[in-house]
Amino acid sequence: MNKKVISVLLASLVLSLSACDDKKNSEGNDKQSASTTANGNAVENTQTKEDSVQEVSATDEAVSKKVNDYIKTNNTLMDFWKLGITEASIRWAEEDKVKVSKGDFTKIKRSGVFDRGSKALEKTLQENTVNLGELDTAAKTLLETINTYLPKWQELEKYNEAKKFEDDNGAKGKELLVSYQEGLPKIEAAYKAFDQLLDVSMKQEQAKRIALYKKEGRLLELYTEESLGSAEKMLSLFEKTDDFKNQTKIDEANKILAQLDENLDALDKEYNARKAEQDSRVDSGYGSVHRDLTSFTGIYREARKNPKKANDLVRKYNDAISSYNRIR
Incomplete structure (x- = not known):
């Protein structure tokens, strides 16, 4: 089995953190205005806290x-x-x-x-x-x-x-x-x-x-990550083609497969629900990930009887990762 698994590119946390910061800044500004009337010193304390939040966000961005x-x-x-x-x-x-x-x-x-x-x-x-x-x-x-x-x-x-x-x-x-x-x-x-x-x-x-x-x-992103995670766990059980003859590994993979099927059902429902929303601009890449991983499950079911399909399994997983990486 020629195993070549590419990595998921990390979704940037910056936008989400910025959204949180905006909310905190808004709340902080309200508190600041109220506090200024009662006590001018409170303004300086609130500002220092906001600066700290922004600094953490910048560090998270650089790490990611x-x-x-x-x-x-x-x-x-x-x-x-x-x-x-x-x-x-x-x-x-x-x-x-x-x-x-x-x-x-x-x-x-x-x-x-x-x-x-x-x-x-x-x-x-x-x-x-x-x-x-x-x-x-x-x-x-x-x-x-x-x-x-x-x-x-x-x-x-x-x-x-x-x-x-x-x-x-x-x-x-x-x-x-x-x-x-x-x-x-x-x-x-x-x-x-x-x-x-x-x-x-x-x-x-x-x-x-x-x-x-x-x-x-953020259910669409969550279900996609969980689906990819389940597929990765399945793939990690098979380092070589002969592993498909190991019943213990097959049994473990079958358990993960059941979870992956559930993950994909949830992903499909959420993706279609988001598409149905008015003025929806949901990225079609989520649909591509779903299709790739659905094919992945089919190839795995074939590989249990025909281990020569193992390379196709790796390739289809990589297709799913590539689809997901293009979303960002």
Whole structure:
């Protein structure tokens, strides 16, 4: 099973927080006017409290944006480890990997995702100074590791493209391959460390988002998040195709499937209700998520009998995530 699950981009909490701030500011202004008449000192106290609320909102915005930017970079980088979609493409990728391990420098993988990823990481770290602790440290380590090995990797790519191995019998290619073989495991280790810490931050931000949706009664957003969460739990049970032969995993997935069916029913009803409202401008992306996840449940039901459908299951989940990310 070729598992490539992209991440949900975090919905910005800024608009919701701003709405809360506006309400608080309005209430605060009313209290301020009343308090000024009775006691002029009360005005200064109220203003200080409002400033504090605005400062918290700005921090939340910066955190959410930085995690979002890291997620986008992560989604770019993970493409490198995608072997392929079809059984044939996966087999060819594995064969090339073996050839490289035996010294065939012409079968190396392309470095493009790391060129784009390193630039994105550098931009995020320079422009957003909010401190995310260990996650920032992991991002810096990943950036430094990529930058250490990328130049020679790119040099080897150009060498291969120009077929300069015809001039020197592959001498330079063999030399540059040493750096490639040394660097790739180090880049992968740094990426995994970054990916794991990002997953923790992502879940923390997601919990804040869901709590906010519940508090504000934003049912469409809530049901969509819950549906995606159920699908993710199902998918996490199957790391490889053979897992579909594990009855314990199937039983657990079937329980989650029942919950996902309920989530999707609730999402569908809320989406149609919102569309029916006068002057409604509900984003059609919610309907796309519903369709993608409905197909996901169908593919899962097929995969229980035909595990070869596993890759289709991952692809359809990714379609749902992409639909959701386009809403923001």
